[in-house]
Amino acid sequence: MHMRFLLPLSIILMTGGTATVASETADLLLVHGKIITVDEAFSIQSGMAIKGDRILALGTESSLQPYRDGNTQVIDLHGKAVMPGLIDSHGHPAAAAVTEFDHPIPTMETIPDVLNYIRSRAAVLEEGQWIWVSQVFLTRLKEERYPTRAELDAAAPKNPAVFQTGPDASVNTLALQASGIGKGWKVDDGGPGYAETDPNTGEPTGILRSCTRYLKYESPLKRPSEEEHLAKLRELFADYNRVGITGVSERDADESEVTLYQKLHQRNQLTVRAYLSRHVDTIQPVEKIREAVAAVAQSPLYKGDDWLRMGAIKVYMDGGMLTGSAFMREPWGISQLYNISDPQYRGLRFIPEEKFLPLVEACLENRVQFTAHSVGDGAVHAIIDGFAAFRNRFDIRGQRPVICHSNFMSAEAVRRAAELGICMDIQPAWLYLDGRTLTNHFGYERLAWFQPLRSLFAAGAMAGGGSDHMQKIGSMKSNNFYDPWMGMYVAMTRQPRWMEKPLHPEQALTRVEAIRFYTINNAYLLFAEKDRGSLEAGKLADFIILDNDPLTCPIEEFKDIKVLAAYVGGKPVYSQS
DSSP, X not given: OOOXXXXXXXXXXXXXXXXXXXXXXXXXXXXXXXEEOOOTTOOEESEEEEETTEEEEEEOTTTTGGGOOTTOEEEEOTTOEEEEOEEEEEEOHHHHTTTTSSSOOOOOOSHHHHHHHHHHHHHXXXXXXXXXXXXXXXXXXXXXXXXXXXXXXXXXXXXXXXXXXXXEEEEOHHHHHHHXXXXXXXXXXXXXXXXXXXXXXXXXXXXXXXXXXXXXXXXXXXOOOHHHHHHHHHHHHHHHHHXXXXXXXXXXXXXXXXXXXXXXXXXXXXXXXXXXEEEOOSSXXXXXXXXXXXXXXXXXXXXXXXXXXXXXXXXXXXXXXXXXXXXXXXXXXXXXXXXXXXXTOOOOBOSOHHHHHHHHHHHHHHTOEEEEEEOSHHHHHHHHHHHHTTTTTXXXXXXXXXXXXXXXXXXXXXXXXXXXXXXXXXXXXXXXXXXXXXXXXXXXXXXXXXXXXXXXXXXXXXXXXXXXXXXXXXXXXXXXXXXHHHHHXXXXXXXXXXXXXXXXXGGXXXXXXXXXXXXXXXXXXXXXXXXXXXXXXXXXXXXXXXXXXXXXXXXXXXXXXXXXXXXXXXXXXXXXX
């Protein structure tokens, strides 16, 4: 890969010398820096020697002299900080890369923004073509409500229109009619969900809860060819490198997305190391679920290599906290925002016990890592209970099951997860973007165990940090940002937007913990801690050079740290120009 290295760093090519040469000589030598190793002792070194794609040694310039010869490239860091490449534990890059392939999607912060966008689409589409607005959470709209069926009818009188937010949606009359959803309609496939109805007429209001799969959507959007999709994915990965991400976990990959990764790998075009979780549909019969799990273990990618591996499945245990469908231990509470009128309503559990236990058993038998979308504390407890049922038959800790999101927890859940070896995959973006809305609904005290990072670290539970990046290319453009510096900043400050005070600052991480959160902890979640996540002799040379010191800079500067260069396997994949 052709790279321009235009940093304020001196590159010195040594042409001679009398120093003793080690049995191996380095291809690349970094000296006079502050190398934050993230090893067990969190030691700081000033130099690092690299041979091929691996680290030979760390130490001082003098101690590394034996690894230097006339062909060694030497980078004088002039005191710059170096860290292990960052890992995003939870993203959806394959889909996110092409979100705007057909047309740019504006930022939508109000109901009028949404309706204006729908009108603009109706103006360029043919009559009857669908308009689908996705991943604009209603709780992030200033009005904090769905656009109504009537509003959608007015904005798109000749086009079926859908405003999707997580698993739920608001749709217009034409969308209901095209999908056969009318008075008396019920979900009939054994899966979750329902259509809200007017209590007086029994007619659908247009709000669909966890059943958008019934919409007879036919996309009018221009679809990328495979080559175009690959190009956009490369573009996204280049932006990941720009913010310091050298590894990512693709959560919920379908067959076509797996193929994309394989082709990039075959062409040597990956610039991030990827770990894939294969989507498994839990609506299907138990035997089909078992077969889907076994298929992952039988895949050539199951063992994979340093660049690409598929070792996990991904399922959905509950709904979302921004849609009123997360499965909670205690009732949600009456809410106009979430249209909750039942005082006993606790959200939606998607996988009943009679399916969940065979699913867990299949994962443990096949040594396929279990990962599950689980937002509410009820869902978290259900997963812990499911694995506890097999603790005498299987090595739970060795298989590292992952509860994705785990936004709402409890002291009991933290303790039991630590005991069993169940891992957490947490995205600080949810705290930053939605802390105010959640506080307004649940109250401050009920959020004492919202993303309880301090408690997890103190208990010895393994937690890794990610983004849940779902759309757009641009680290702060997505509905959930993938800038890891902002993620670490939020984990350290617990400061939501639009709130004066932090959200339970007693659950904040230290700087050291925040760095571990996005490096070695994530490597552990991906079974890669022996090769990645820290800078140690023998490990892969995945590292980043920074413009500021993350251990000493003012905390407000942390979120603005810039990556000067990123290396994967000892090769540059990004350089600031």
